[in-house]
Amino acid sequence: MRNKEMLLVPGPTPVVDEIYDALSSETMGHTDPRFAKIFKNSIELSKQMYNTDGEVFIIAGSGTLAMEMAIINTVAPGEKLLVVSHGYFGDRFIPLAKVFGIQVEALQAEWGQQISKELVEEKLAEGGFKAVTVTHVDTSTGVMANVEDLLPVVKKAGALFILDGVCASAALEEDMQKTYGHPDYKIDVVLTGSQKAIGVPPGLGIVAFGPKALAAREAMPSVMGYYTDIKNWLPVMNEPVKYFATPPVNMIYAFNKGMEMVMAEGLDTRYRRHLALGRAVRAGLKVYGMKPLAAEDVAAPTLSCIIYPEGLNDAEFRSKLASKGVVVAGALAALAGKAFRIGHMGNATEEMFIKALELVGRTLQEMGYEANIDAAVDEFKGIYHSA
C-alpha cells in the first residue's frame, strides 16, 4: 500500500496501488479502440453491479452532477418531485430541482432518524408526483433509507424511484431488476460518484437508468442540459469509440480497475463486509464513550456520524488524530463541532480500522479521556468476525 495516511473520511476513500497504477497508465486517445474497450468494460461492470436492463452513463463530474443528470432526464419543469431526505445530501435535491422550475416538496427527517413509509404514502396521496428521490445513505448523518419499505409506496403512487447511491453503490444492494412486492415495482434510477464505496479518486458521476426512466427521457422533447442530457451520451455508452464530449481517459482506467475489484470480491461478499465493518466500527467506538448519531437499525454500512463524549474538542481531536495518520471528517450543520464522520467503505480494510481504533484511543488518552484500547479493538474484531 503506497498510501502514507488512512483516509477515513466518508469519501474519497483509500485508493489502493492497483487503482493508482491504472490511473497513471499511458493516456490514449478517447476514440482509440483500445481505450473504448476499457470504457466499455467499465460500463458493463457497472451494469452488472446495478443488475440493470437499462443503461449506465459514466461521465466526468461528481455525485452532484449525477444527481442533476438523474433529475433533468426524468422530471420536466413544472412537474412535481418529492424529496425524501435524511440529511444534508438529501436536502440538496431541493435547490437542485428548483433551479429547473420543478415543483419540489420535501420530507426532511430529524437528523439521525428515518422518514417512515407512512409519511411518504400520505404525501404521495396528494397526487401528481413524477418522481421521488431517496438518498440510500446520507453522507451527513450516516442514516440509511429503507428501500424495502419506501419503494412499494412510491411505485404504487406511479412515481419514478430515484435512488441516490453516492454513499451506497458497491456497498449496499441496489438491484434494478429486483421486484419489491409487485412485478413492476423496481428502482428506476441509481446514481453515485467514483470516490465512495467503489474506491476510486473523485472525478466521475455514474448514473443508471432503468427502462421506465429511459422512457421518461424519451417522452420529453428536450431537457435542461446539454452535457447532462443522456440522449447525447447514449451512442457513446453503447459504443465508446463514438464521440460526444471527451471522456476522462485516465479516470476511466482507474474506474475500470475499481469496478474489476468490486466484481472480483463479489457483490454479496462486499455487501456483507460493509455491513460487518459498519457495525464493528461503531461498536468499537462506543467502548470509548462515543455515540453514533443513527440508531443501529438505521445506521449505514458505509459511514457513521459519531457524537463526541461531552466536552471533547473537535478540532483538537481531529488534528491530533490526523497527525497520527488517520484522517476523519467533521460533522455538518448543527452537528459541527459536536461529532465527526468516519467512512468505512470501499477498499478500506479490517487492519486499517484496528489501527485506527488504536490511534483514536491514544488520541483520547492524550486529551485526558479514558480509553480502553484493547477492549475497543476486541469489540471491533468480535463483531466484525461474527457479523
Next chain:
Amino acid sequence: MRNKEMLLVPGPTPVVDEIYDALSSETMGHTDPRFAKIFKNSIELSKQMYNTDGEVFIIAGSGTLAMEMAIINTVAPGEKLLVVSHGYFGDRFIPLAKVFGIQVEALQAEWGQQISKELVEEKLAEGGFKAVTVTHVDTSTGVMANVEDLLPVVKKAGALFILDGVCASAALEEDMQKTYGHPDYKIDVVLTGSQKAIGVPPGLGIVAFGPKALAAREAMPSVMGYYTDIKNWLPVMNEPVKYFATPPVNMIYAFNKGMEMVMAEGLDTRYRRHLALGRAVRAGLKVYGMKPLAAEDVAAPTLSCIIYPEGLNDAEFRSKLASKGVVVAGALAALAGKAFRIGHMGNATEEMFIKALELVGRTLQEMGYEANIDAAVDEFKGIYHSA
C-alpha cells in the same frame, strides 16, 4: 518519458512523467487544507495565464461542459446569442444554447476559411445580441479565429465576447485585461479543457469569467444549471477548503503540475514555441505532398487538418502509422477519409515531431508514395528554428 507511443491527436496530448506522478499521488480529502493549497495554486496559475481580474472555475467535466458553463451563466433563456463558427466545435454552441431556450444565430465559415469581421459586424447590426461565441481554434479544421479583428466589433455592439479556448489556452495569447482598441474592449469569458495545450489528461473544464461576465451572472436571479452555476462554485474557488461538490482531487494534482510547467516555460516562450511548431509541422508535411486545409495565415499553432495526397487510404495510413507508434486523428464530417488531424501542442516536443515526420514518410513509402524524409525533416527544423 514513460509513454510508449506519440499521441499526436488534437487532444488529449502527450502526458509527461511529472504529470502522471502528480496524478497518482496519494488521494487526500477534498477539504484537507493541504489539498486546498494545491487547488488554490492551480486556480491562481490559471488566473495568471488568462491575466484575469475576474474569477476562474475549475471543475470535473470536459470542454463541452465548460462551454455550457460559459453560456448559461451569461445568456438567459430568450436572449440572443451569435455563434461565430469555424467548424464542428464552433457549431456545437448552436444546439447547446438552443436547449436552454436561447435565440441562437450563427455565422458558419466554409471549412478552412475564417469568418470576416464585416460579416460579424453586419449580423450584430441587427441588434439585441447578449453575447458572441468565438472558437479561438476549431479542433475540426485547425482554423484560428482573428481575435484582434473580431473583438472590437463584438464589444462595439455591446455583446459579451466568449472565447472558446479549448485548442488554444496555454498556446495562444488569451489576455483578459488586454484592451482591443478601447479601454472597455476585453475578452469576457475564456474556457478550455485540461487535455489540450495544458498537457494534462482529460477530465476537467476550466472557465474564466471577467468582471462583465460575472456581472451578467449576478443580474440573473438563477440559471439553468446547478453543478454549472458559477455562483455555487465561487466560494470554493476563492477558498478551496469550502465545499460545494467534490472536486476531482487527483486530476487537480495533475492540472496543478501542468499549469506549473506552463508558467515555468513562460507564456511568451510557450506561445512562440507553438507558433513555430505549427508552421514547421505543416511545412514538413507539405514536402510529402500533403496539404493543410487552412491557409497559413489562418492556420492554428496547435493542430492542423491535413488533406491527403489524391487516393491515399485514410484508414490504412493511420493504422500503419499507429503501428509505428504515432497516433493521429481522422478528420470530421465531409473531410472524413480525405484528411487527418495532427495535434502539435502542450508538452509535445521538437524531437517527437522529427520522429513523427520520419515515420509518416516511411508509412507513405510503404504505401507506394514518394516521400523525401530528409527534406521534410530539414524543412521542419529550418522553420522551427527560424520562426
